[in-house]
Amino acid sequence: MLNVICAIIFFDEKILVVQRSDKMKLPLKWEFPGGKLEDGESESDCIQREIMEEINIEIDVIRKISNSIYDYGDFKINLIPFIARYASGEIQLAEHNDYKLLSKSDLLNLDWAEADLPIVAELLKMEQL
Numbered sequence: 001m002l003n004v005i006c007a008i009i010f011f012d013e014k015i016l017v018v019q020r021s022d023k024m025k026l027p028l029k030w031e032f033p034g035g036k037l038e039d040g041e042s043e044s045d046c047i048q049r050e051i052m053e054e055i056n057i058e059i060d061v062i063r064k065i066s067n068s069i070y071d072y073g074d075f076k077i078n079l080i081p082f083i084a085r086y087a088s089g090e091i092q093l094a095e096h097n098d099y100k101l102l103s104k105s106d107l108l109n110l111d112w113a114e115a116d117l118p119i120v121a122e123l124l125k126m127e128q129l
């Protein structure tokens with residue numbers, strides 16, 4: 001099983017979501033930025049590294065929320081989400097096709113990677129960070 005860390009990054013009340021490119025696995029699906037945990041790496045180091053590599057910004061990690069295990073058929077993932085706050089830098093996409101800053105109530109309108117759906121549902125229920 002693949003351990004993937006992702007970040008739900010708040011810019012004030014808005015949340016950053018990114019769209020996979022048509023050349024990636026799960027083409028054009030929306031997800032939270034992140035990536036695979038490397039051997040010996042802490043989850044917190046992993047998410048800060050991935051966000052800098054993919055989005056070019058610094059974040060403050062706040063806390064972990066419930067993980068989501070999903071079997072895509074050809075691979076199975078354990079998706080581990082962290083709530084975070086934007087700290088500094090300008091968004092520049094290295095791999096993704098597009099991004100949006102959305103309020104919580106708009107999240108459900110996207111075509112999400114399946115593994116993200118329980119995470120989006122939990123986020124919608126959350127009263128505060």
Ligand SMILES: Nc1nc2c([nH]c(=O)n2[C@@H]2O[C@H](COP(=O)(O)OP(=O)(O)OP(=O)(O)O)[C@@H](O)[C@H]2O)c(=O)[nH]1
Nearest residue numbers: 004006024025026031032033034035036077113115116
């Ligand atoms: N970063 C990220 N990955 C997710 C999410 N949801 C989800 O199913 N995934 C899947 O987790 C897998 C690992 O993420 P990745 O970004 O490191 O993988 P990748 O396919 O871009 O890289 P690869 O081509 O080297 O395998 C991807 O297949 C991706 O589709 C999510 O919210 N964020």
